[in-house]
Amino acid sequence: MPSLNDALIHVQQQIHIAAKKHGRPEEDIHLLAVSKTQPAETIAAAFALGQTAFGENYLQEAREKQEALAHLPIEWHFIGPIQSNKTRDIAEHFSWVHSVDRLKIVTRLSQQRPVHLPPLNICLQVNIDDETSKSGVSLEELEQLAIATTQLPNVKLRGLMAIPKKATDITQQRAAFATLARSLKQLSSIALLDTLSMGMSNDMETAIAEGATIVRVGSAIFGARKNQ
Numbered sequence: 001m002p003s004l005n006d007a008l009i010h011v012q013q014q015i016h017i018a019a020k021k022h023g024r025p026e027e028d029i030h031l032l033a034v035s036k037t038q039p040a041e042t043i044a045a046a047f048a049l050g051q052t053a054f055g056e057n058y059l060q061e062a063r064e065k066q067e068a069l070a071h072l073p074i075e076w077h078f079i080g081p082i083q084s085n086k087t088r089d090i091a092e093h094f095s096w097v098h099s100v101d102r103l104k105i106v107t108r109l110s111q112q113r114p115v116h117l118p119p120l121n122i123c124l125q126v127n128i129d130d131e132t133s134k135s136g137v138s139l140e141e142l143e144q145l146a147i148a149t150t151q152l153p154n155v156k157l158r159g160l161m162a163i164p165k166k167a168t169d170i171t172q173q174r175a176a177f178a179t180l181a182r183s184l185k186q187l188s189s190i191a192l193l194d195t196l197s198m199g200m201s202n203d204m205e206t207a208i209a210e211g212a213t214i215v216r217v218g219s220a221i222f223g224a225r226k227n228q
């Protein structure tokens with residue numbers, strides 16, 4: 001196992017190389033460290049190495065770590081499935097939510113966002129493969145949800161997120177990311193959208209080639225997860 005420092009530097013280098021290779025400005029690509037199942041001490045260690053944005057999937061686990069790390073100015077992103085009875089805690093304790101896929105959820109997030117905080121940044125999760133996975137809005141319903149989101153006062157629609165199904169080859173993988181990028185372009189008349197949240201440890205480069213602005217990387221930074 002490489003040290004956390006080595007792993008983080010390696011991922012940063014991968015982003016740097018992919019950006020160069022695909023003609024992307026490096027400053028347009030942000031690394032979100034996905035810290036699910038990692039203890040608060042590990043997040044604190046990554047923060048000390050300069051990583052400021054962390055993504056969490058499970059609310060209760062995230063809240064415990066947020067309490068333990070309240071002294072650090074961490075930017076918290078919620079990236080997991082959202083049940084409607086969990087929206088208040090998400091609205092109060094995160095800067096970004098990547099996994100919004102229905103109007104009921106984003107309406108509650110807007111209602112429950114404390115007014116002293118800046119608007120909650122929202123990515124709509126799109127089901128680009130339109131199959132088995134139940135998470136994500138369909139491509140057909142995306143525009144309607146995007147329009148409705150821009151009309152809510154305390155959230156700010158930033159862009160789109162997807163978790164494509166495991167591709168059998170790189171062409172298929174790239175096509176899925178290209179679909180998400182195209183969908184973002186098609187929404188450009190609705191709002192100024194600047195975020196494509198796509199790419200994880202194993203498909204980061206392909207996502208960057210297709211325009212990712214946030215890559216969500218867990219195991220390449222923290223090592224393989226044991227308990228999921």
Ligand SMILES: *Cc1c(COP(=O)(O)O)cnc(C)c1O
Pocket residue numbers: 034036057079080163200201202216217218219220
């Ligand atoms: C776990 C997770 C990641 C990170 O996956 P790795 O393969 O460990 O990089 C990214 N996005 C979401 C939504 C996740 O749940």
